[in-house]
Amino acid sequence: MHAADPSVLGVKNEEARWTPDAEQTPAVRQLDVVLKPLSRPELGDIHIDAPVFAVGRSEQPFASYGSDILSMLSRRHARIFHEGGVLYLADLGSKNGTTLNRVAVGQVPCQLRNGDEICFGGALSYRVQITQALKPRAEPGLTLTLTPESGDSGLAPIVITKFPFLVGKAHPTFSRYENKPGHGRERSYLSRRHAYIFQKDGQAYIEDLASGNGTFIDGLRLEEHAVLLRDGAVVAFSGKHFAYRVGIIWESGDELAPSVTHAPMAEGVPTATVASPPIAGCMPAEAPPSDRTKFMAAPTKFLEIFCVGDEPKDDIEPADSAPPGAGTKEPAVKRRPRGRAMLLLSELASLLASDEPESVRRRWWKAAAVAGILGALVLTAYLWSASERDLKDAFARGEYARAAALASRLLDKNPDDVDLKARATEAALKANVPAWIAKVRARDFDAAKGVLTGMSELATRDADLRHLIDELQWLSDLERLVSARGGLKTPIRIYADEDGIEQLIGRWNDDTGEHQRVLVRIASYVPQFGDWYGEALTHLRKLQSESTVYLPVIERVKASITTELARDDPEALGPVLSETAEKYPGLGGLDSVRQDLARYIEIRREARTPKSGRLFALLRRARFATRPFEQSQRALATSGQLPSADLLQQYDAATQAWRDGRASEAFAGLQKMMTAGSWGEAAGAELERRRGVTARFAALQESRNTSGFVDQLLAFRESLDADEDVYFLRATAADLNLQKDKVIARAQDAVNRARTSWQEYRSNGPIDASQRIETSISDQFRTRARLLADASRYAQQAFLIYSQVDAAGAGQWTAIRDEIESEARRQRSALRDLSNVVEPGLLKTKLSLLGDSNE
Incomplete structure (x- = not known):
C-alpha cells in the first residue's frame, strides 16, 4: 500500500x-x-x-x-x-x-x-x-461567485476560479471570522471538513462531507452524494448565517449571476477595481466588509479534503439556526427530525437562559432540577444503547456467537436496518463457518448440517444470511457426494451417483457468477474459508469433467434397462452391459447391475418353468441394488406372475422352522402352501427337496464307518443350500473337522484337475468366433467346451471344499479360479449374443456343453 x-x-x-x-x-x-x-x-x-x-x-x-x-x-x-x-x-x-x-x-x-x-x-x-491519456482533456474555465444572501450579514463574497474548494471552519476563507462579533459563534457550527466544491464536465458540484450541521441547497439538506450547483441557487452551511447566492461565469464570458468587481488587497487598504474576474490562486488579507469586498478563494488539494485524520469534534447545531428563505410557518430547510431528548435539552437551555428576574435560591433550585433531568436523560440514553454497545464489545472481543445473538435481537426491533443486517450476517458467519469447515473436513456431515441449522435460526430476520447458508449447504452436499464415492479417484457409480452429480452441477451452472460472488463474500468474512472452498471447487471441476463423459453413458444404459424390462426380455441386457464395461472401464456399479440382472433372470425363468422348486427361496433372498429390477419384480407380483406377499410370508415361517431343525413343522407349512393355486407346484417341489435332504442326512449317518464316508460327506454338503439348510451344515461340521486331512486332499486333487484342464484348453487355443457361429457342433468345439467346463467345475469344487476347512488354502487358488470363470463367462456371453443367428436348440446345446447351469 x-x-x-x-x-x-x-x-x-x-x-x-x-x-x-x-x-x-x-x-x-x-x-x-x-x-x-x-x-x-x-x-x-x-x-x-x-x-x-x-x-x-x-x-x-x-x-x-x-x-x-x-x-x-x-x-x-x-x-x-x-x-x-x-x-x-x-x-x-x-x-x-x-x-x-x-x-x-x-x-x-x-x-x-x-x-x-x-x-x-x-x-x-x-x-x-x-x-x-492520449488526448488531454481540458476543463472549460469556470468562475463561481458565492454572494452573501443577507446584505447586512457582514460576510464578504467568495470568488472561486480554481477547484476543488474546501468549506470548513479551519479554512482561511472562514477562519478569519473566528473573533469577529456576530460571526465567531456561527463559525463554530461549521465542521472542519464541512463540504467541498469541485468541477466536473464544465460544471460545478458540491458534496457534503458528513458535516455535523449539514449543507443546504435552496433549503434542502444534501444527502450523501454530490449535487450540481446551479446559477441562482442558495447554498447554506450549518444554518442561515453562512448562506450565499451562487453565481456562475463561464470562460466564454456569459454571465449567469451577479459578479463582484472589487477585491481587497490588505486590511484597511482601499479596494481596487478590476475589469474581469481575478486570477485564482491568491488569498488576500482581511478587509473591512462592504458591498464591494470579495475573497479570492484558493484551491484546496483533494488530499487534504479526503484525509480524515483525528479531528476535534464539531459543535452542535444552534437551536435557532435556519437556512435563508425560511417562512414563519414552515422551515425552508428540511432537517433531520430532532429526538425527544434534544427537544427537552433545548427547552431546558431556554429556561436557564431566561432573562426574567428571580431570586438566587429559586435559580439554584432550577439548576438542580435541570442537573437531575440531565442525569436521568444520560442514564436513559446509556441504557437504551446498551445492546449496541454490547454488540460492538462482542465484535471487539471476537465473541462472534454472542454478537450474532445480540444482532438478531436488535433486528427484532429494527428489521429494516441494512447496516445491522450486514453486521448480523458477519457475526453469524464468523461464529459458525469455522466449526462447519471442521465438521465437513472430518466427514461428519450430519454435524455440519446441525451447524447450518443453528445458523438458520439466526436467518429468520435476515434473508441475505439465508442465501449464504444455502450456499454452504450446497458445498456440504458436494463434499458428501465425493466422500460417498470414496474420493474423486473412484469411478462414478451407476444408480448411485448420477442424480446427485447432475443436481449439484445443474445448480452451479444455473448462476455460476452468483455462486462465485457468494463464496468470495463468505471468504471476506472468514479467511480460512477461502482456502477450503478452493479445494471444493477443484472437486466440482473434476465432477464436471467426468459428467460430460459418463452421465450420457449412464442415461443410455438406464434407458436400455427400462426398455428391456418393459419388454420382459432381460436377457438382452447382458450384451449391453458387457459392451459398456469394455468401452468405459471408469464407470462403476456395473458389476452390481449385472448381479441384479442374473438374479432377476433366474427368478423369471423359475417363475415361467419351475424345475427345481427354488422360486420361493430365490424370492426370499432377492435384494436388488438396482431400482428398475426391484420395481419390475414388485410389478410382477402385483400382476400375479410371482407369488403373493402372503405366500412368501408362509414360506418364511416354514423355512425358519427348517433352519431350526423342526423338520415336521416345516413340512406341514409347505403342505399347506401346496393348495395355493398355481404356486402349489413350486411349494411341492421344495417340500420334496427338503425330504430328500433329510433322507440323505440319515444315509450319511449310517455310512459313518465306511470307506466312502468322506466323499459322501462332501457330496452331501455340496448339495445343501447355504442359506436355508444351515441346520444340516452345522450337524455335519464336526465330521468334516475330523476328516480335515482327507478333505484337503480331495480339494487339492480337484485343483490339480482344474489346472490340467485349463492348461490343455489354453494350449489348444480358446473357442473362436468361427466355432461359435457354426451350424453344427464340431468335434473341435465339443473338445474345447468340455475342457473349459471341466476346468470350471473342478475349480469351483476345490474352492468350495477349501472354504469349508481351510480358508487360507482357498485364498491361494482364487486367482486361477477367477481366470477360468472369466473365460467361461466370456464364451457364454459371446454365444448368447448370437441368439438371432444360431438356431435356438443348437445354441442351448452349446451353452450346456460350456457348463451353463441354466441350460
Missing part, C-alpha cells in the same frame, strides 16, 4: 501556496483509469474520467447492483481522485472497509499504481489499469 506523502496533507505551507506571486504549478499528465472487475466479471469495467469518482451504495454504477452488494457498501464508502498527475484512493470511514492489495486503507489516502488490486466492502474487487 502506498501512503500519500504527509507533507502535502497538512496546512503548514498554506500561506506559501496561496501567495499571489507563487509560481504556477506546471501542467500535469492526465490519466485514463479503468477498474477491471475480479470478483464480479459480469458487472463490466468502470471507466474513471472525472477528477473525483464516488464509491457508495447510492452512487452509479453501484446503485444498480444487487442487494447483496449494496449491503456491503456504505453510503459514503470511498473516493478515487486525481491529484498532481497521481491517482489516489481514500476510504471515508466505511463500515466494511476498503483494501489495497489486501491491506486495509486507513484514514490517509493511498496512491494507486497500475496493476493494484482494490476491494470495497469485501464484496467488490477490481484490478486498477492506469494509462496516460
Whole structure:
C-alpha cells in the first residue's frame, strides 16, 4: 500500500501556496483509469474520467447492483481522485472497509499504481489499469461567485476560479471570522471538513462531507452524494448565517449571476477595481466588509479534503439556526427530525437562559432540577444503547456467537436496518463457518448440517444470511457426494451417483457468477474459508469433467434397462452391459447391475418353468441394488406372475422352522402352501427337496464307518443350500473337522484337475468366433467346451471344499479360479449374443456343453 506523502496533507505551507506571486504549478499528465472487475466479471469495467469518482451504495454504477452488494457498501464508502498527475484512493470511514492489495486503507489516502488490486466492502474487487491519456482533456474555465444572501450579514463574497474548494471552519476563507462579533459563534457550527466544491464536465458540484450541521441547497439538506450547483441557487452551511447566492461565469464570458468587481488587497487598504474576474490562486488579507469586498478563494488539494485524520469534534447545531428563505410557518430547510431528548435539552437551555428576574435560591433550585433531568436523560440514553454497545464489545472481543445473538435481537426491533443486517450476517458467519469447515473436513456431515441449522435460526430476520447458508449447504452436499464415492479417484457409480452429480452441477451452472460472488463474500468474512472452498471447487471441476463423459453413458444404459424390462426380455441386457464395461472401464456399479440382472433372470425363468422348486427361496433372498429390477419384480407380483406377499410370508415361517431343525413343522407349512393355486407346484417341489435332504442326512449317518464316508460327506454338503439348510451344515461340521486331512486332499486333487484342464484348453487355443457361429457342433468345439467346463467345475469344487476347512488354502487358488470363470463367462456371453443367428436348440446345446447351469 502506498501512503500519500504527509507533507502535502497538512496546512503548514498554506500561506506559501496561496501567495499571489507563487509560481504556477506546471501542467500535469492526465490519466485514463479503468477498474477491471475480479470478483464480479459480469458487472463490466468502470471507466474513471472525472477528477473525483464516488464509491457508495447510492452512487452509479453501484446503485444498480444487487442487494447483496449494496449491503456491503456504505453510503459514503470511498473516493478515487486525481491529484498532481497521481491517482489516489481514500476510504471515508466505511463500515466494511476498503483494501489495497489486501491491506486495509486507513484514514490517509493511498496512491494507486497500475496493476493494484482494490476491494470495497469485501464484496467488490477490481484490478486498477492506469494509462496516460492520449488526448488531454481540458476543463472549460469556470468562475463561481458565492454572494452573501443577507446584505447586512457582514460576510464578504467568495470568488472561486480554481477547484476543488474546501468549506470548513479551519479554512482561511472562514477562519478569519473566528473573533469577529456576530460571526465567531456561527463559525463554530461549521465542521472542519464541512463540504467541498469541485468541477466536473464544465460544471460545478458540491458534496457534503458528513458535516455535523449539514449543507443546504435552496433549503434542502444534501444527502450523501454530490449535487450540481446551479446559477441562482442558495447554498447554506450549518444554518442561515453562512448562506450565499451562487453565481456562475463561464470562460466564454456569459454571465449567469451577479459578479463582484472589487477585491481587497490588505486590511484597511482601499479596494481596487478590476475589469474581469481575478486570477485564482491568491488569498488576500482581511478587509473591512462592504458591498464591494470579495475573497479570492484558493484551491484546496483533494488530499487534504479526503484525509480524515483525528479531528476535534464539531459543535452542535444552534437551536435557532435556519437556512435563508425560511417562512414563519414552515422551515425552508428540511432537517433531520430532532429526538425527544434534544427537544427537552433545548427547552431546558431556554429556561436557564431566561432573562426574567428571580431570586438566587429559586435559580439554584432550577439548576438542580435541570442537573437531575440531565442525569436521568444520560442514564436513559446509556441504557437504551446498551445492546449496541454490547454488540460492538462482542465484535471487539471476537465473541462472534454472542454478537450474532445480540444482532438478531436488535433486528427484532429494527428489521429494516441494512447496516445491522450486514453486521448480523458477519457475526453469524464468523461464529459458525469455522466449526462447519471442521465438521465437513472430518466427514461428519450430519454435524455440519446441525451447524447450518443453528445458523438458520439466526436467518429468520435476515434473508441475505439465508442465501449464504444455502450456499454452504450446497458445498456440504458436494463434499458428501465425493466422500460417498470414496474420493474423486473412484469411478462414478451407476444408480448411485448420477442424480446427485447432475443436481449439484445443474445448480452451479444455473448462476455460476452468483455462486462465485457468494463464496468470495463468505471468504471476506472468514479467511480460512477461502482456502477450503478452493479445494471444493477443484472437486466440482473434476465432477464436471467426468459428467460430460459418463452421465450420457449412464442415461443410455438406464434407458436400455427400462426398455428391456418393459419388454420382459432381460436377457438382452447382458450384451449391453458387457459392451459398456469394455468401452468405459471408469464407470462403476456395473458389476452390481449385472448381479441384479442374473438374479432377476433366474427368478423369471423359475417363475415361467419351475424345475427345481427354488422360486420361493430365490424370492426370499432377492435384494436388488438396482431400482428398475426391484420395481419390475414388485410389478410382477402385483400382476400375479410371482407369488403373493402372503405366500412368501408362509414360506418364511416354514423355512425358519427348517433352519431350526423342526423338520415336521416345516413340512406341514409347505403342505399347506401346496393348495395355493398355481404356486402349489413350486411349494411341492421344495417340500420334496427338503425330504430328500433329510433322507440323505440319515444315509450319511449310517455310512459313518465306511470307506466312502468322506466323499459322501462332501457330496452331501455340496448339495445343501447355504442359506436355508444351515441346520444340516452345522450337524455335519464336526465330521468334516475330523476328516480335515482327507478333505484337503480331495480339494487339492480337484485343483490339480482344474489346472490340467485349463492348461490343455489354453494350449489348444480358446473357442473362436468361427466355432461359435457354426451350424453344427464340431468335434473341435465339443473338445474345447468340455475342457473349459471341466476346468470350471473342478475349480469351483476345490474352492468350495477349501472354504469349508481351510480358508487360507482357498485364498491361494482364487486367482486361477477367477481366470477360468472369466473365460467361461466370456464364451457364454459371446454365444448368447448370437441368439438371432444360431438356431435356438443348437445354441442351448452349446451353452450346456460350456457348463451353463441354466441350460
